[in-house]
Amino acid sequence: MVIYLAFFALSLCFIYFYEKTQIKFFMLIGIAFPVILAALRSDVVGTDVRVYAEQLFDMAVSSNSFNDFTRMHWYSVWRYKTVSEFEIGYVILVYVCAKLHSFALLLGLTQFLTLYPISMVLDKYKKRYSGIMTIGLSIYYLLFYNMSLNMMRQWIAMAMMLLAFQYFKDGSNKYFIITFIIAILFHKTAILGLFIIMAYKFLNKKSGTVVLKTVQNTYDLKKILLLCLILIIFLLTISNKFRLSLINAFHFSEYATYIDGEVTLSLNQLVVDIPIIFLLISIWKFRKNIVDNYFYVFCIFSNIFLSQLASVMAYSSRISLYISVFKILIVPVYISSMSSKLQKYISLLGVIMFYLLYWYYTYVINGIDATVPYVFTSFK
Incomplete structure (x- = not known):
């Protein structure tokens, strides 16, 4: 260890x-x-x-x-x-x-x-x-x-x-x-990256507004697109038929057994996102100063929903990893965007300590991925 x-x-x-x-x-x-x-x-x-x-x-x-x-x-x-x-x-x-x-x-x-x-x-x-x-x-x-x-x-x-x-x-x-x-x-599942890039493209459109004549209210177009994308991911998570139809449509039927089943709440998958949610709340007032704010919010909530597929089968959560990998970028961007140095240092320390405990619990205690204890190879 x-x-x-x-x-x-x-x-x-x-x-x-x-x-x-x-x-x-x-x-x-x-x-x-x-x-x-x-x-x-x-x-x-x-x-x-x-x-x-x-x-x-x-x-x-x-x-x-x-x-x-x-x-x-x-x-x-x-x-x-x-x-x-x-x-x-x-x-x-x-x-x-x-x-x-x-x-x-x-x-x-x-x-x-x-x-x-x-x-x-x-x-x-x-x-x-x-x-x-x-x-x-x-x-x-x-x-x-x-x-x-x-x-x-x-x-x-x-x-x-x-x-x-x-x-x-x-x-x-x-x-x-x-x-x-x-x-x-x-790994051919990398094709999922196209959907992430499409989401970024949608959310990176020039700012605009939508007026609903029935209520005479004006809404930010990016916010509407963000909510629609998150809703699609949510439906993908809770609807088994929706998931299977997409798998078959894109000729990934060999992976159907990984996602075929009903989703139940997996608290273990939620725990890892606690620091990200904390950081999002902390920088909420300054979110407009972050260039890709809408995309990062999409990644955070999409990962939360898709990670619940682990309740169907452990391998199912691998789908969410293509979004989860953006945590490597989101965490430092959010911390750097905080208003005071003290807040940055406290947040950084809190996140590192939390994930250090997560690393110990996941890889050392539970032995996930079979990497602990570390054993050197014997050269012959």
Whole structure:
């Protein structure tokens, strides 16, 4: 357990130095610590390491060619799995690392392909929000790092989707398309990012008003769009038929079993959002000063609703992760937008302490994602 916290602290120290000095070397060293920790872990750290990463790697080592590798299969639990079932981006990554005979390289690159895009996104905001990289990566480490040691393919996809979103926002269409395609090549559920980008596009329209003649009242168009989008997400959460119809419409029927069922209130999923709600209330008076305020509010409430799908099946909550990842950005933006330094420091301390307890309860006590205790690999 301690090794995680030590590596998190060392990483954040160098990230902090980078933000103060703008020396890229400090950022690279900061990123290196969690990447090395991921690379040197045993195959018992992270459930999916043994489920598919190690299996794919061993077959790639023994294969005669890439085509030969993609045709291989193995028996897993109750059925045969073939290499071709997995996204081509991850398959290529495994094959390259296997031919270099380094499983540690595979695990390390997997974390690098997750952490570096997230760092790139946060780095784009450093001039506007002080300390955004240090705070944002603190949130990533405490909420998501251990999870990323298990859900490796999806976390690469989510990180790339977050970077693609930023390119879209900046108007860099070429880089948006390239990065978004890369995300899908590692996990096809990254297509969900299109809906997030559409929501951002709707909420980023120029300010306007709507007049209802029957009551002679004027309403902010963005507020109406925000309420409509949140209502759609709410219906998606509570209506099983609505969920299944969308799954079938977009040809994701293979994932239907993950969301097929009635939703009940899951308090565990609500707890993690308590700090976000607290921050939203704290900056409410100043929300208009935040550039993407409406989009952030959409992310907060959409995540609250969609996370309740975990009551259907644990895997169902993975859908909400594509929105939940924006907490890495929302938390530092909200804290930086507070009016006084004292309020910022108290809020930051409160959030970090809360998520430190959450990290301990989730990953240490409950053993979620099977990452604690940390075990070093044995090089042969």
